[in-house]
Each structure stands twice: as C-alpha cells, then as structure tokens.
Amino acid sequence: MNTEITNNSKNGFAVQVRNVTKTFGTGEARTQALKGVDFDAREGELLMIVGPSGCGKTTLLSVIAGTLEFEEGEVDVFHARLHGMSKSAITNFRGGSIGFIFQQFNLIPTLTCIENVSVPLLINGVSRAIAEKKAAEVLALVGLGGRGHDRPSNLSGGQQQRVAIARALVHEPKLIICDEPTSALDKDTGHKIMELLRDVARAPGRCVIVVTHDPRIYQFADRMTEMEDGRVQRVHEAPQAGFSHTHQ
Amino acid sequence: MYHLALKMLFADRAKYIMLVSGLTFAALLMTQQAAVFFGILDWTNGNLKNMRAQIWVVDPKVEQANEIKPMRDTDVSRVRTVPGVAWAVPMYWSVQQARLQDGTFKPIQLVGIDSTTMVGQPGNIIAGKLEDLRLPNTVMIDDLAVERLSRGRAKTIGIGDTFEINDKEARIVGICKTEKSFFGYPYVFTTYDQALQFAPKVRKMLSFILAHPAPGWTAEQAVIQIKKQTGLGAFTEGQFSVSTVLWFFRNTGIPMSFGTTILLGFIVGVAIAGQTFYSFILENLRHIGALKAMGASDWMLTRMVLLQSFTVGLIGYGIGIGLTVLFGLAVLKKGMPPFALPYQLPLFTFVVIMFICAFAAVLGILRIRKLEPAIVFRG
C-alpha cells in the first residue's frame, strides 16, 4: 500500500493517507493510536470507518480533518497536503474545505438554527445578511424550512442533527467528516440522517467519511474501511446491502 | 461572528448580570470613594480658596493651611524688606464662638484682613460693601453663616443685624459666598485690627502674612528669598495647597481608609469579573472547540472574547459612573459628605475597569489558545 501520493485531481481520490503515525502521551501513558495508516477515500462516495473501540478511528478522522497534528506520514485532502502545512494554513483549510458533523451535534444552544448554520460562512468572512440567507436555504434543503428561528433545544434529536448537517454543508465543503453521527439517534431517525448524507456524498466532487459503531447504518456505505489497533486492516468494496450482514 | 459572540454573552443571563453588577459595583465603589476623598482634600484647601494671595508666610513649623502657629507682628515688616517682595500684609485666622440671639454658641472661622489693602478679601460678595468693614465692629459673613447664625431669629440674619463674638458685638455689613472648608464652620471676615479685638488677647496673634512678588520675580523665587532671609516658612499658593494635601496623607488615616476601600472595589471587580468570565468561557469551551474545528482562528476567537469582556466592562462602567454622578448630585445639594469629581477620576476608573476586563479576557483567551480543536470528537 505504500505507494506515493499521486496527483489526486486525476485519480478521483478525495483523501489519501500514507503511513501516518500518531502517539499520545509520554512514558507510561504513551499510546500509539495510529501505527502507520494507509487510507483512501474517493470522490462521490460515502466511506465508513469501522473497528473496535480504541482502534484509532477518531484519531484518523481528526488527522484527515486537520484538527490533530500527526507525526509521520502524508495526508492529502482534495489537493491540500496537510503534512508540512502551517498551523494557520490548516485552520484556513478546515474553514473552507471541511464540513463537520459531531455525535453530540455541538450546536450552540443560545443561537437560533439559522445562526448556528451560518457560522461556517461567517468564519469564512461572508457577510451576516448573505450568510443567514444561505443558512435558511440549506435548512430548507434538509427539511427544516420553518424552524430557522427556533433554538436547537426546541427540536428533536434527529432535527438537531439535520441542523448540524446543514451547518456542515452550508459553505459547500468538499469533504464532510462525521464521527458517530447516528449514535445519539433512534434507528429510524438514524436512517433518515444517513439517507441525507448519502445524497450529499453523491454530489460531484464531494466525499463523506463516517466513523461509526452502528451496524444499523452499514448498509449506507459505498465502501467500508476496517481498522484494528492503529492500522487499516481491510477495505470492503461490496454492494451496499451486503454490509449489514458481514459486519454485525 | 461578533453579533453571535454578543448574543451568546447576553443569552447567559445569570453570568451576564453577575458580570455587569460586579463591574458596576467596582466602578461605583472606586469612583464614589475617590470622589469623597477628593472632596475632603478640596475642603482641606478651603482657606486657600477663600483668602487669595500668591505667597503665604507662616511660622517655619507650619505645614498646612488649617494650622496656625502665631508669629510676631514685627515679622510683617521683616518680610516687607525681603528683596523680591512687592508687599506683605498681616492676616488673622482662628476658630471662635459666635453667640446667637437665643443664647446658644456656634463655632465660626474669624478672618482678619489688612484694612488698607483688603488683601485676603472674600472673592464673591453677594450683598453689602467691602469698604464698610472699615467701620467699627463690622463683619462680613458667608452664606453658611447666614444659615447657621439665623437660629432663634424670626427671620434670617442679614445686613444690619448683630451677633456677639466673645461678648463683643459684631454688626453685619455684607454677605459673601465661600468655598467649603475643612472645619466646615462659617467664615466671618473683618479687618485685622478688628479681629484682634474680637479674639481673646494672647502674646502673638499674627496667623499668616500674605505677600506678593515684586516685578521681575516669580512667587517661587520670592518664597525662597523669604525663607532664606527671615527664617520663616513660606509657600506659594500652589505649594501650600500641595503641602496641605501631603500633610493629610502623612498625618491622618483618611487616605489609608479610602485607599483600602478603593482597593477593595478593585479586588472585588477582578474577582467577580475574572471568575465569572472564566467560567463563562469554560462552559462554552465545547462550542469554542467546535468553532475552532470549523476554522475559526485563535485571533478571531480572541477578538470575540475581548468584545464580550469589554462590552460588559463598558456597561458596568457606565452604570457605575451614572450611579456615582447621581450620588454626587444628591450630596452636593446637601453639602455632605464632601464630593469632587475631576474628569481624571472617571477616566482613571475607566482604565481600571478596562484593565479588569482585559485581565478576565486574557484568562479565557489563554485557555482557548490551549484548546485542541480535536476535542470536539471526544465525548
């Protein structure tokens, strides 16, 4: 797997990770979370990362998203080479190219849905008026047209995760990163959220990466990367329906 | 992002109110206490404001304008002979008892000014003529005296009325306005010679010598010359004022006690604002982490935090100063307690409050800078 990263605009790869290592702590508490990971994600796919607890899924996701510094290896995300990029350049990169969806939604409770969704645009320097207009449009796309002026706490869990998805999409990032997006939701709601994410992934030049423990949603994966003990063990390229059985 | 920063701040009602009231309290306590303190300092200079002269000559042991160690009458002529002195005149000042019509006594400050030059005369005469002081047994009283000495009379005391100072009759020929003084007693002006008649006889009766520099001399130069040649103490008006204030700093607990209260206001402000603001940041750390992950730079978050802290600072400062001014308006009408609000004071409080806010913000900012954006993925 140790091929050099090639120009991925031609090869259709959204993300290429080569031989990445990440160690937490020192001495006794030292944990090597990533032990030379190789990983690819393609444009237009919804890719799942699965594996036992503590195998390094969240760590890998954080590295790809540019929220965590890594030690060795190369990470290439839609043309951007994160290895050797300055801290402020990575911050900029995150703001422009990544959409985040968190397990706990992480919406700001004192702000309305429109305000929450407008945040990534505001971070990118878009004016308030334009940002809120766009936010309202995207909220309508995820089926929350009428709820823009509600606070998140007035919404159900599934609706809140939709708001979070709207926030992750509003600035039209190429890569959407989701850590356990459905684990706080019931089965039906989780399915609806995944359908939405699968549609998002289908858009040209997009990629959605989902870390999950939740076998109920395996069927939504285009491909599945299985991790174990800080490494990628297997990549499954199977018809969607098959996953729910092979990975339970 | 700034409107969201403010909205997050205002939406946390409890902390917002806590922050504003803490800073209001600090601003109010510091400004109001300092204003009362400056008011007292102002009063200590009352004599210097009510009897004007460029040069004050006193016994060498005298350090402040509310204290007298009498000098010999001949000292006046000694000062007159000093080069650099244009003229020098005697002045009498002491606290005496005035006997009212109903038989009660009220303390007054008896001032005797030179009858030829009238140097040291009250600056603001509202009724009567200064020259009438040259008539026998006459006095000019201030508005406070009108109020205090009217006790027991059918109508307020005025020109032509009499009262007694040490069993001697004093006839009022004029009314003047004076500034508040340290003792707070009314001023009763008369001529130097007449004052010596009103006051009980003692060996030395000359309280102050008021002098003026000769042409070509500054008051400072003349003062140096007077001290050198006569061995007396001498001050320019400004020096005497500073010396008076410093004397109060050295010899009374007043600055200490006010200083302690002002410091307390500062500490309370730092403690409440620092602690409340820091816990506001801590409670929002998760959201701030998410903002960081979504690409908000440390600098952007720093500006948001500064905006939040300076906003509560400005509001708290505004209310605090507003309350101080209300307090000032109320007490200035009553005349008690003393109160002076030079423009430097609100400015000083502003700087201190902004410092407190900057301090509170820095605590939060340091925490935010240390925050790893990756925490948003951790439960």
Ligand SMILES: Nc1ncnc2c1ncn2[C@@H]1O[C@H](COP(=O)(O)OP(=O)(O)OP(=O)(O)O)[C@@H](O)[C@H]1O
């Ligand atoms: N900030 C950290 N400090 C120290 N150790 C960490 C830190 N983050 C992760 N680790 C360790 O790194 C390893 C991988 O953690 P990671 O969170 O990536 O696993 P995961 O696959 O996401 O697990 P889970 O399925 O439980 O979320 C674990 O042993 C974890 O304890």
Ligand SMILES: [Mg+2]
């Ligand atoms: Mg995890």
